[in-house]
Amino acid sequence: xxxxxxxxxxxIHSAAIYGLLAFGYALGNGLxxxxxxxYGGIFAFCGQTMILAxxxxxxxxxxxxxxxxxxxxxxxxxYAALLxxxxxxxxxxxxxxxxxxxxxxxxxxxxxVLMELSRISADTHDYWLPPMLATPVIFASNSVFVATLTVIxxxxxxxxxxxxxxxxxxxxxxxxxxxxxxxxxxxxxxxFCGVDIGRVFHGALLLGGLCAGLAGILAALYYGNLGxxxxxxxxxxxxxxxxxxxxxxxxxxxxxxxxxGMVESLWAGYFPIEWRDAxxxxxxxxxxxxxxxRRDAPAAS
Numbered sequence: 001x002x003x004x005x006x007x008x009x010x011x012i013h014s015a016a017i018y019g020l021l022a023f024g025y026a027l028g029n030g031l032x033x034x035x036x037x038x039y040g041g042i043f044a045f046c047g048q049t050m051i052l053a054x055x056x057x058x059x060x061x062x063x064x065x066x067x068x069x070x071x072x073x074x075x076x077x078x079y080a081a082l083l084x085x086x087x088x089x090x091x092x093x094x095x096x097x098x099x100x101x102x103x104x105x106x107x108x109x110x111x112x113v114l115m116e117l118s119r120i121s122a123d124t125h126d127y128w129l130p131p132m133l134a135t136p137v138i139f140a141s142n143s144v145f146v147a148t149l150t151v152i153x154x155x156x157x158x159x160x161x162x163x164x165x166x167x168x169x170x171x172x173x174x175x176x177x178x179x180x181x182x183x184x185x186x187x188x189x190x191x192f193c194g195v196d197i198g199r200v201f202h203g204a205l206l207l208g209g210l211c212a213g214l215a216g217i218l219a220a221l222y223y224g225n226l227g228x229x230x231x232x233x234x235x236x237x238x239x240x241x242x243x244x245x246x247x248x249x250x251x252x253x254x255x256x257x258x259x260x261g262m263v264e265s266l267w268a269g270y271f272p273i274e275w276r277d278a279x280x281x282x283x284x285x286x287x288x289x290x291x292x293x294r295r296d297a298p299a300a301s
Contacts, residue, residue, distance in 0.1 A: 002140055003269070006147040009139060011265030013153045013222070015258035016160035017215050021238045022257035023164050024211025026250035027204045029242065030184040032092065034103040040235020041111035042083050042209050047216030047226040048118040050076035055127050069132070073217055080213025081206065083114075088205035093198070111231055119228045129224045156218040163214065167207070168251045180204055184248055233277075240284035260284070 025039050054072030057063040063071060087110060095103050133155065136148035171177035179200045182190040191197050220226050241260050245253030260280070267276050 002142060002145040002147045005140055006145075007266050007269035008262065009147060009149050010269070011262035012157055013149070014261035014265050016157040016261070017219055018238065018241065018257035018261040019164055019254040020160040020211055020215045020218075021234060022242050022245070023167060023250045023254040024208035024215070025238050025242050026208075026245070026247050026253045027180075027211070028208035030180070030247040030250070031187070031201050031204055032096065032100075032103065033247070034096075034100055035239060036092075036107050037104065037232075037235055037239075038087055038091075038107035038110035038114070039208065039212055040231035040233070040238065041114035042080060042087075042212040042231075043216040043219075043234055044226050044228070044231030045083070045114040045118055045216070046076040046080045046213035047220035047230070048122065048228075049079050050217050050220050051127050051129055051225065052121055054129060065130070065132075069129075069221075076217050077210065077213055080209050080216075083213075084206045084209025085202070087209070088202045092205065093201065096201075111235070115228050115231060126225055126227075129220065131224065132221065152222055156222055160215070160218060163211065164251070164254050167211075171250065176200070176203060181248075237280070237284075240281070240288060244284065244287045 021039075021043060025036070028036055028039065050072040052072075053075040054068045057068035057071040058065070061068070061071075087107075091106055091110065092103065095106060133151040135151050136146075137151060137154060138146055138148050140147045171180060179190065179195045180203075182193065182195055183197050183200045187197050190200075216226065219230075237260070238257060241257045242253040245256035247253070263283075264276065264280055267273075267279065271279075
């Protein structure tokens, strides 16, 4: 029983990362209505940037560990904001107006560029952060097993949950949230009603990019490293989860992504881990087909 509890506790951390990613992805794709593969690239790029900036602060600036980590986080979040603004204004906005179907190819190109920039910046080396805040917090124990989470896991979960809850409240009560829902539902009608759809579009992609950057930072702080291909893996998973949950209400795909993280953790605890991604992708594909059939059923009848 304690082993099962441990897998659930591990899943809470994965759920927090996936939930934050899915929330930010839904913010942008509720307006784009197209696959944005660059989103996963921002996630991985910001995580790797945080690590590289922290290594620079430690080795070149002779900063203390807390200060160098804070320096890395600040640099990574700055890059998240910059990348989101450049991506929304220079790539996505022109394509939405002229050729929306090319967004997939364009964002795939952006993802590849970000992956290569990270690899070149690191000189193809894997830099690792030292274990931080790894003190275990005991939730339950017996004579042979102890169920724990580390302090960094608890901090990551608290930060991700706080951001998702705060953003959900902001969307439900602010003028921006009202305008976002109007543009997501019908951009032309929203524009006729006086909504600045360009401002809403860029604002949503900026907030989504910041969510991706923060998720990458949290993942890097916990794992100590993010591979150059992590953006594609996480991006595809969040794409499937968000497609199942829908784009019209970001909390829904965030909740679905959290459940996905829990299930993924349970699979890793009880079944061969080399088959985990294959079965999880198959499950997401099956759910996508079932939800698509359910949405089409009323129209067909």
